[in-house]
Amino acid sequence: MRVIALSEVTGDMVDLVGGKAARLGEMARSGERVPDGFCVTTAAHELGVVPAAEVAQAYERLGGGPVAVRSSATAEDLPDASFAGQQDTFLDVTGIADLLGAIEGCWRSLHDARAVAYRDAHGIDHTSARMAVVVQRMVDPAAAGVLFTANPLTGCRTEMMVEAAAGSGAAVVDGSAAVERYVLDGSPPAGDGLLDSARLAELRDAGRRLQDRFGGPQDVEWAYDRQGVLWLLQSRPVTTLFPLPPETGRPTPRIYLEFGHVQGMRQPATPMGMSSLKSLVAAMLASFGLTVEITDIGGRLYGDLTDLARNPSTRKRLVKLMAVDFGPRAQAVMEHVLADPRFAPVPHARPDRTATGPALRTAVRAATGVVRALARPEAARARLFREVERLRAGSVAPAGLATAADRLRYVRDEDPSAGPDDIVWPIVAGMLAATLPASLLRGVADPDEINTVLGGMPHNVTIEMDLALWRLSRQVGEHRHLLLSTAPQDLAAAYARGALPDFGLAAFLDRYGHRAAAEVDLGVPRWDEDPAPVFAMLANYLRVTDPEQAPDRRFARAAATAEATCADLVVRARRRRPVRGRIAGFLLRRARMLAGLREAGKFAGLYRLRAMRRQLLLVGAELAERGLLGQPGDIMFLTLDEAHAAVHHGADHRSAVAARRTTHRRELRRTVVPVALLSDGTDVEAVLAPAPAPDGALRGVGAAAGRATGPARVVLDPATAHIEPGDVLVAPTTDPGWTPLFLTAAALVTETGAVMAHGPTVAREYGIPAVICVPDATRRIRTGQLVTVDAVAGTVTVHPAPVPERAPARGRGAVVAAGGEGGGPPVAGDAARP
Template sequence: MSELPVVTGLTDPEAVDPARTGGKGANLARLTRAGLPVPAGFVVGTSAYRRFVREHGLDVPIGQEMSRLDDDPASVEAASQRLRQAFESAALPEWLREAVEAAYHALGAGPVAARSSATAEDLPQASFAGQQETVLDVAGAAELGAAVRRCWSSLWTTRAIAYRRRHGIGHEQVAVAVVVQRMVPAEVAGVLFTADPVTGRRDHVVVEAAAGLGEAVVSGRVTPDRWVVDARTRSVLTRPDRESAGLPTDLLDRVVGLGVRAAEAFGSPQDVEWAVADGRCWLLQSRPITSLFPLPPAAEGAGLRVYLPVTLAAQGFAEPMTPAGNAFLRTLAGGWVGYWLTGSRRNEHQAAPPWLPTVLGRLFVDITPLLQRPRLADRVISGMRMKDPTTSTALREWLERNADRLARPVGHTAVRRLTRWAPEALSLLAGLVTAIAAPRHHRRRVLSRTDAGLARLEREAARRSTPLTQAEFVDRALPAATLDLITDQLPAVYAEILARAGAEWLVRRWLGSSAGPEPVRRWLPHDPTLAMGAELARLARAHAVAGTEPSATGPDVQEFLRAYGHRAPDREIDLGLPRLAEDPAYAVELIRGYRRAGAGGDALARFEAGAAAARVTADELVAAVRRTRGRPHAIVLRALLHRYRELGGLRERPKFDMVRAIALGRRTLRRVGAALVADGRLDDADDVFFVDPVDLRAVLAGEQRDLRALAGANRHEFEREVGRRAVPRLLVSDGETVYGPAATHTAQRPGVLVGTAVSPGVHEGVVRVLDSPVGAELQPGEVLVAASTDPGWTPLFLLAGALVMEVGGVVSHGAVVAREYGLPAVAAVAGATSRLRTGQRVRVDGGDGTVTLLDPAEPAAQAIPMTPTGAHS
């Protein structure tokens, strides 16, 4: 096989291939072919790099050095120095020297710039900005040869090695070309972003400029002048304060025009380096702006749209979901919204509703119709304040600035909607009356219906004999049936809420106290999440008494899994994530942890004491009312408290049973995955959860699609996105991303982190920062610090002394359960998992929403920025 050409001109058709010319070279070639002004030049191709490495035997030390790498920065630095020295000390072979000299002389033999151009550079998902080197003002063939070797060696800088490791790019996969271009003696130069890299807005162009070479701007050695320009009208929105800024209006307009043309050539927003010499504008480099959060699919003619992240705002987690998990939740959420709009329980959606798009594995919901109506917008903001105060504040601030940009509302009138909803409203009302009148009977009947409904679904899934019908069951039949189960439980949930609210109102009115009923709200008897924790504590105590160790195959653990095995340690609403029944290690780990810490008996005692205290408190409140208000008032209060305790905890049942349905869907879909493995179309049965249901059904119906490649690509994106910490609280269709409220200028007390008070009480203890409940090793009394929590975390609450979360509000799951456990808790502490460290001693005040650092050796860390920024070179 013949070697590829050593040198390729930027005008050659082959130059647009990044495998030959690297990311930077390929992009410059595309700009050239698009007719944009690019300095003349050539590329020393990747084939030359690979041949040089092979002939000098450098692949051996590269392999050795990379195989020995660990997380110690010093070892990475040492490996980098050795590899760079090996490259730069190796002699330039004759075949390379002759080819480079000939191309250099054909270019005019004047001063040139040599820029590294790696194959894994300037990619949409990883720009590698600033990772490799550029050598400017290279004069002479000998100096150019040295510059080529220096660019090659820069593939092995410390920062480039670390960047590839962070993005999961194998070192053996990369090679580097060198772009050589005539030097532009710039009078003024800089960078241009065809979308605002800070706000994300795609209709804004940002230009930064300084006198001289652009290297000073991109390296950060000078503070450039900055303009923000409307991409459509070219009007200047913001400009430098100083009058002597070195970019006249006509030149600014030309630079913006070239940048917009570059973005059109690539079909995506670009980060462009430019320079001006003798009145002529040149483009020196163009790469995708990788820091931008992607746009949701465009809604034709819909005007400006505003989206909220569903799982972050409603469930408190920022991680993505698997394609299978998103598909199920999207269909269920679509049916839920349709139910509230029309009163119909059946979900007729056969495709993803456009107002529930998925972006980077996260489900977003279009709330524009609500924001277009001021009264509804106020209700949304107010209601969200209890669930997620951070998003509530960010939304309010955005509306104050942008409400006039939203289109006028259209759609059905409230009267027509109410008319369609009337039959379901009557059914709900009848159920509510029954639940209040006979709470125990209603509770038992509803839970019996739910169990019977899930049993019917189990039988239906078992009857589906082909992979296609099984996939259709999960994708279409199961979400609609799950919605029926949830809506059937709503009267009981609302009755519990009304009974509690009524009792609290009467206590405030008759006894003048709002804190009196607090113990009654704890250790609710019919909360399945609390029951799961109590069962784990009971098992721990039983093993401690018997002197035995729990085992995943033990009959007691197996019995626990029959009741709770459908749950997951984390993010259990994602159908694609494993259940406890698949891997009981987490449950066994908790039982052992309780036993080692001696907490099994204490935890169970807390349950028993809490339930007894609730009964005693209820009796005391009734007695106090009897003394001060008389027997009739006491009878009314007793009736409400009795109903509340009979229904107490049922608000957790809809999600608990929804997860039971999700577990059924997971088991069914794994059968499909196993069949595809047997057919050789997937490597692992669990890969089926990383295939979009549309693709899955198409293949099962006979279409030819590469499921293995689709699953691999989706899994790679999922694993990459799991590490993303910055997820916008608001995503606007013009690209604007809002990561949180505007920073306040209120002076913060030194050593105090401020959040939202969600569960009263004060606790001093040692911090334990966790990103998952699995393998937590939380010790009794430690302060649990997490980004968020869901039911899978709840067993840890029995050990924790207090809870601190980065997201959430008063009615978020962690807050509600913390109050029921009597656990002090603070939510919405920005950057808590980064600003606190394991082992640090703190005081958590769940009454005023503060976390005070008590460790004098550890000053309070600065708040992490909420908006991602990019780097340039």
């Protein structure tokens, strides 16, 4: 069938008529007013010749005259790929000759560069894409535009947005002129321009019908003709919305805070990793006496803070907690939420006495542990590292795990040694000692000085790892050319075969092989499984030729500067404010003894995660042999309960795994992850007034002292990073798996983070400036642009093109670049590859 009337098209004919035509057919069959037309099917496209006679007959049946000719590819108007504007449309086409030419133009657009790039970005197989073409009678519009059945700017599902322009509405679609915008929030609509109240109500009702019919928010093109009749021209899914929080059955609205960025994670977690992450974050919050329900939204970890926000007691602590652990963006969001009348405090009829005892005991343990660590920091460090070593030794899976059932039982068993006081309270003491002086020294010292004092911090296991990797790069000797000229993936494959000489890598992986980027996700391979990222980092280090920029020397300089600044600050503070100065001086000195321990708890916990992952992959291998999984790594896309059902009851989860892998790949492409969500889908940050920035600079928060200028290097994936000295690293976020990139960095810019988070902490260690919480930095800055990072002002200035000659950072080394450079959406790999 090469030509088919639109009235005969059904929703299950996508392979024949493409996504756009299938939806238009469904709309027409359900009674919506859709312009009459026909479809030149994919069968005609496969033949390669336009069926001119059949097209002419269908055109005559429409009555001739002007028509709209629009692409309708099989990979178009999908739930996660709209292809909006990626393939061609021809309007006001008149006459059979021009119509045939327009159809051929739509066919050609299937292989235009923009359509090819879009398919690449969404992981769509080019060979599977075929093109149908929709031909419809033109509407002569008095007004036209677009209706979004969810607010595309904020994500709110209880609001619709209408954009309208006079005439054909082309200005709305191509952005060529100003348009009228209306937000419909459920109250009686008020229109006073192109659209009056009655028309807005009619559009809202149509939007509700289409959303119900197609099962999700819709992007609807519409037109009112000269007689005031509404025509619906197209309806496609809104593919950019962040997923809704799950229904809880509890009073709304509810507020959810994203926790993954605290661990330097923006990518979605695998289902298996999500379970362990929930336990990790719940335990972390429990150490602060907070009970929070953790939930999965879009593969990311969110905590429901509604009850804490409405509790008269706990709400007072939330803003401070955000400032310390979650960062300035989360702090601004929480201040906004607490000012919202919908989250006003709700007095409890009676206190929860069941929680009073445990909370009090936790408070006593915390106070005792913190005071003990502050009083004798050297002894606290010794106890902590003994405990880390004990956890490392205890993480080895016991002998005798012979079957999948045995291995799964080991994974499901709780770790009895989780969260020991000898690790938790010295870390908390160090964090408090590092954060409290800022308020004590307000008016005496600026934040930049305090950040300088926190540089070059000893006793940080992540810094020690980075420096160990630097020392390893100095040992490669005759293998230097091999490491610089061979792709990291090829080097990793050769290492796995035993085809590489050992220049010390085995010893490094023995000590640090349990680490990786996004390492808190069980589904992510560790470096000892896939050392490609390590080889990429080694190559970056080998490009550093200036001895003064050697990371160990830079770290030593940062430490010396920190000690000198601390001494000067203490003298000044005690002179101007004797009591506060003494307290602040004591805390700053203790911070230099304890704050570096911050990474130790996570470092120790990762040993058990690696052991669990190894056993789960063995379970996955057995299930794959039994035909219940496609490959061993698929087990990371199951939950523990599902794995149990497969092991003990033969449950076949292959179809579920395939669907989840597709969803995971889609979420890997997402570039914007809300810091906080309301239960109606509203991105809370989107409704906040943006902070002004001077002279068009990008505004963030200074988190590591200094100022540096250099070419930007936008990094989306550290695993294939390529570093050139002098660049400024611009990243969505960072965790310890990124930190080897900092060793030669001129400066750091991130979209998320907290002052005490991984990235800024390590930046301070090396004495490089860092500005965090710069919204959309990886899209607003392009690789190669000259930028100035000013941590004092908390700004990132992008200098006008053309890019000047490379400018050296003041007293700094170089920066790191990575695969997936430049603006625009990343094309991420599969984080859970086996």
